Amino acid sequence: LALVLLNSLFCFVQTMDRSLWRGYGPIVLHVAFDLFFAVEVAVRLATCPNRIAFFFNAFNWIDLVSGLPVFLSVPRFFFAAQDEDSGVLFDITVALPCVRMLKVLRNFEKFHLLQEAFWMAFEALPVLLYTLSVIIIT
Structure with a gap:
């Protein structure tokens, strides 16, 4: 929980002041956050007893999306310092x-x-829709 809040605070500070985006320091920190979230999802998937049920949980989809930027971190690390x-x-x-x-x-x-x-x-929605359709038709 604390790491999620720290990462969000770090990203919000960078959006307010773009001068903090210069150099490799913030990029390395972003890569570390991205790796942490990606490893968390990978470990949870590896230890899940039913992997199919893992993908039917909406919270796991949120975790997957939050861990996906790790694939964008490597190009960001190499190109962001040159392209400000x-x-x-x-x-x-x-x-x-x-x-x-x-x-x-x-x-x-x-x-x-x-x-x-x-x-x-x-x-209960199908029953309500059926009742509404009967009322509309008659």
Whole structure:
């Protein structure tokens, strides 16, 4: 939890002041964060008893998306110091904290309760749609 918040804070500070983006220091830190999140997902996938069920959990999809930028980190490490005005890399830096903050949702019980309430309401939706269609047709 602390690492997610630290990474998000680091990315937000860089979006406010682009002068912090210069050099290899921030890029190495981003690569370290990306590697941590990618290794976390890989370890969780490797230790999951049912790998098919792993991909049906929405929280695991959030973890996968937050770990994907590790594949963009290597080109970013080599090219970002030469190309200071890289708009694509800046866009990734802006969007990444939002995705990584979604990882925190896993820890909130009220969110799980709300999710279950939506699933229960979704189960009743066909009956409601049938009733609505009967009312509209007649």
